[in-house]
Amino acid sequence: ETVMTQSPATLSVSPGERATISCRASQSVDGNLAWYQQKPGQAPRLLIYGASTRATGIPARFSGSGSGTEFTLTISSLQSEDFAVYYCQQYSNWPYSFGQGTKLEIK
Amino acid sequence: EVQLVQSGAEVKKPGESLKISCKGSGYSFTNYWIAWVRQMPGKGLEWMGMIYVGDSDTRYSPSFQGQVTISADKSISTAYLQWSSLKASDTAIYYCARQNDFRLDYWGQGIHVTVSS
Numbered sequence: 580e581t582v583m584t585q586s587p588a589t590l591s592v593s594p595g596e597r598a599t600i601s602c603r604a605s606q607s608v609d610g611n612l613a614w615y616q617q618k619p620g621q622a623p624r625l626l627i628y629g630a631s632t633r634a635t636g637i638p639a640r641f642s643g644s645g646s647g648t649e650f651t652l653t654i655s656s657l658q659s660e661d662f663a664v665y666y667c668q669q670y671s672n673w674p675y676s677f678g679q680g681t682k683l684e685i686k
Numbered sequence: 687e688v689q690l691v692q693s694g695a696e697v698k699k700p701g702e703s704l705k706i707s708c709k710g711s712g713y714s715f716t717n718y719w720i721a722w723v724r725q726m727p728g729k730g731l732e733w734m735g736m737i738y739v740g741d742s743d744t745r746y747s748p749s750f751q752g753q754v755t756i757s758a759d760k761s762i763s764t765a766y767l768q769w770s771s772l773k774a775s776d777t778a779i780y781y782c783a784r785q786n787d788f789r790l791d792y793w794g795q796g797i798h799v800t801v802s803s
Contacts, residue, residue: 580748613789615731622781622796623723623731628789635791666731670788674747677731 581606581669585678591686594657600681602650602667611671614643614652617680618663626665627652657683688712690720690782690794697800698772705768706797708782715763716740719785722756722767725796726778736785737765772801 582605592598602612610630615623625634627643630650640655654661662685667678693707708720721736735746739758746756758765765782780797783790 611788615790617731622793623783623790624793625789625791628787628791634789668731668733668790673745674749675733675788677733680730 580674581608581672581676583667583669583676583678585665585667585681587681588679589682589684591684592657593686594659596657596686598654598657598661598683600652600665600667600683602645602652602678604648604650604669606672607647608669608671610646611669612643612645612650613668613670614641615666615668616661616663617666623666654683659685688784688792690784690792692780692782692794692797695798695800697802699803700772700774700801702772702801703768703770704772704799705766706780706799708765708767708794710763710765710784713784716760720758720765721783721785721790722754722765723781723783723790724750724778725781731781734767734780739763739765772799774801774803777801 584603586601612630614627617623631643642653644651664680664682666680689711691709716739719736719738722734724732734750737744737756755768782794784792
């Protein structure tokens with residue numbers, strides 16, 4: 580089973596600054612990685628797939644990079660609506676799996 | 687507009703059975719996989735399994751194999767997740783989501799399931 584490990588668990592950043600979240604896979608997932616955003620009381624929302632392709636309607640300040648076992652989600656200039664929990668998810672190896680989540684909070 | 691609408695919140699006792707639903711609209715329901723994802727209270731997301739509606743091909747994550755049953759009725763564009771005997775540890779929010787080239791691009795609103803004596 581492929582274990583996805585995100586870091587940090589919690590990230591405190593001021594609005595307007597850059598946020599970077601890392602995701603590491605226990606084995607290669609090639610480029611088969613997605614990122615999701617979840618706000619309290621809401622369903623997750625797809626941000627990035629294929630490691631770096633933004634989903635429909637996702638602002639350009641969100642970007643993803645990486646391949647193999649190391650991936651990064653970057654939010655270039657944080658807006659108030661970006662403070663949420665972020666999950667990576669691999670869909671290369673069955674069973675598909677999520678990271679444990681990173682809470683992005685206002686500093 | 688693509689939509690997945692899930693059935694309402696459930697409160698059950700341990701040992702009871704339950705079947706929750708996820709109705710799709712706005713797209714060809716039979717041409718996609720539907721995934722089920724669990725979120726226990728205050729915790730992260732867990733992939734439970736998925737079903738290809740067109741031919742009912744079903745895959746289960748090992749952690750959920752034998753614990754739940756995933757099914758679908760393509761005639762009414764609805765997928766299901768069911769339990770034969772609930773446990774308190776099944777208390778969680780359950781999401782269905784459309785799987786599009788493996789990514790989960792549309793999600794239902796989630797169903798709160800509470801199992802308590």
